[in-house]
Amino acid sequence: MSSFQNLGFSSCFDSGNGKLVTISDVGGLPIMRVNITNDPYTEVDGRAHKMWFHFKVSNLRGLQGKPLTVVLPNAGDCSYPGGWGGEALKGTPEGAAPYRACFSVDRQNWLRLNDTSYEDGELRMTLDAKAEPALEGADFVYLAYFAPYSQEQHMDLMATVVASSAKATVRTIGRTLDGADMELVTVRGSAKDEDAKKVWFIARQHPGESQASWWIDGFLRRLLDPSDPIANALLAKAVVHVVPMMNPDGARRGYLRTNAAGANLNREWQTPKLDYSPEVFHVLREMHEEGLDFCLDVHGDEALPYNFIAGGEGCPCWSDRLAALQKEWCDAYERTNPDFQQVEGYPVDKPNEANLAIGSNGMCQAFDALVMTMEMPFKDNANAPDMKVGWSADRCRRLGEAALDPTLAIVDKLR
Numbered sequence: 392m393s394s395f396q397n398l399g400f401s402s403c404f405d406s407g408n409g410k411l412v413t414i415s416d417v418g419g420l421p422i423m424r425v426n427i428t429n430d431p432y433t434e435v436d437g438r439a440h441k442m443w444f445h446f447k448v449s450n451l452r453g454l455q456g457k458p459l460t461v462v463l464p465n466a467g468d469c470s471y472p473g474g475w476g477g478e479a480l481k482g483t484p485e486g487a488a489p490y491r492a493c494f495s496v497d498r499q500n501w502l503r504l505n506d507t508s509y510e511d512g513e514l515r516m517t518l519d520a521k522a523e524p525a526l527e528g529a530d531f532v533y534l535a536y537f538a539p540y541s542q543e544q545h546m547d548l549m550a551t552v553v554a555s556s557a558k559a560t561v562r563t564i565g566r567t568l569d570g571a572d573m574e575l576v577t578v579r580g581s582a583k584d585e586d587a588k589k590v591w592f593i594a595r596q597h598p599g600e601s602q603a604s605w606w607i608d609g610f611l612r613r614l615l616d617p618s619d620p621i622a623n624a625l626l627a628k629a630v631v632h633v634v635p636m637m638n639p640d641g642a643r644r645g646y647l648r649t650n651a652a653g654a655n656l657n658r659e660w661q662t663p664k665l666d667y668s669p670e671v672f673h674v675l676r677e678m679h680e681e682g683l684d685f686c687l688d689v690h691g692d693e694a695l696p697y698n699f700i701a702g703g704e705g706c707p708c709w710s711d712r713l714a715a716l717q718k719e720w721c722d723a724y725e726r727t728n729p730d731f732q733q734v735e736g737y738p739v740d741k742p743n744e745a746n747l748a749i750g751s752n753g754m755c756q757a758f759d760a761l762v763m764t765m766e767m768p769f770k771d772n773a774n775a776p777d778m779k780v781g782w783s784a785d786r787c788r789r790l791g792e793a794a795l796d797p798t799l800a801i802v803d804k805l806r
């Protein structure tokens with residue numbers, strides 16, 4: 392038996408996903424094959440999603456300096472194969488930056504693995520200390536689709552940053568199917584409730600899009616900073632409601648797109664059901680109670696290496712007023728943080744063709760308000776690539792912080 396059999400493998404932790412298939416010795420070099428595990432079947436999408444992975448490989452010292460190749464043999468069967476890159480994307484917007492896996496030896500700093508490739512439906516990641524100095528002398532390494540943001544981190548943020556702020560309250564507005572709290576953060580400054588605009592930010596409907604949590608982390612910290620003049624000016628005109636974690640069950644279970652029952656929450660905004668999509672049910676009820684003049688729903692996109700928004704152009708209520716507001720918000724966001732751009736993105740919905748079960752469309756139509764879906768890349772920002780970290784947790788945070796400025800720029804025009 393080769394010593395490679397002593398390599399350890401686990402995904403048994405918060406947001407873990409990955410099932411060890413085999414460890415083999417190919418010409419004296421170890422190959423570990425790991426399958427990504429399915430989300431529960433999603434009726435409206437006609438498939439079981441998968442793409443998020445997050446696992447730990449241990450006992451690396453047994454390799455005695457040899458490189459280890461980890462292969463995901465079912466990568467080609469994932470929800471967005473275009474997210475992995477490869478030859479087929481050459482010359483397309485999706486192919487403007489390659490996908491490189493995230494790895495960490497300290498669970499704080501997540502670097503990009505240069506030797507990541509996608510071929511014949513398999514994602515191959517080669518861990519070689521000679522090419523990646525961070526791996527030198529490591530006992531174990533974590534691999535993930537994107538820098539994870541755990542439920543523990545979320546709870547720490549709520550307890551240390553949010554609940555301790557005089558401006559913020561955290562309220563449990565319901566429970567998930569697994570029994571987790573659905574939390575609503577409300578931030579009030581000098582604005583009187585009756586005059587204040589009602590501004591919402593929600594994140595992590597899709598649990599595999601951990602970018603959204605890093606974005607909200609940056610956003611909330613800046614919003615609650617008592618010395619930040621933009622935050623204070625915004626809070627003089629608006630009450631800000633934030634749902635930092637729309638899908639705690641899916642996030643903890645290591646899913647890409649669904650809650651515990653297989654609901655794709657971002658297809659549940661027309662008729663959310665308490666026994667299938669309670670997360671949306673509770674949040675939508677609060678939106679109707681509190682009012683909504685603006686909402687940003689924060690996501691990550693597997694294929695496009697850009698930051699962009701998708702708007703409500705296809706909603707029956709779409710108007711010159713909403714179009715002008717959206718343009719002003721986007722222009723101001725781009726000026727504040729050039730990682731945001733308006734050239735690349737999804738095709739714009741044709742008039743009256745929006746799917747109103749999607750959160751941003753459903754809210755736009757229900758409240759006749761500016762509501763946008765924000766997308767961040769898994770790969771990198773192809774306009775400003777970073778070979779070391781790619782699109783990263785820190786850059787998500789900065790982009791979240793920067794969202795205060797454009798929101799202040801348009802707040803007087805909301806209603």
Ligand SMILES: [Zn+2]
Pocket residue numbers: 597600690691
């Ligand atoms: Zn999403």
